[in-house]
Amino acid sequence: MELDSATGERIRVLKAIDFDFAFLALLTHRGLKPMSRWGKPLAGAGLEALRQLGLQTRKIRRTVRMDKSFNETVFACAPGYLDIYAAHFDHRPVDSSAETVRIEGFLFGYPPCCVAQYVKHHYAPDEFPIHKEQPLFHWVCQGCQITSLLVPAYKEIYRLVDRC
């Protein structure tokens, strides 16, 4: 599989901002993630490139302390999960509660087994077998049977982004 030239050009624009950002965009574009989050505001060419890839975007305002806030950009092929994310997280403080980890894991397409084990051992993530050599965005649970399905597809998307 290769990217057509228009898609490649859009991925190059995103890669100039950040490699992982471009990787998330192509994973989402290809349907391997229901939605993704870029933890920074986005405007101009980056936002336009996401939209040209056929992704819908939302700006989400998060608070960190009483007087501090920042913007995130979330994107997906369709609005459903973006609406859920906005309803739950827009104008809300950043937190790492078990509830948040479960909701984010669901919306971002992490294997449910990995999310469950991460929640259980949330304060000692280093004890997990992390596939450091794999281009993943989630902690991999012990004995995971889902991650091995994702890895070849993720690797292929990683290769495509890398070649742009």
Ligand SMILES: [Zn+2]
């Ligand atoms: Zn798992």
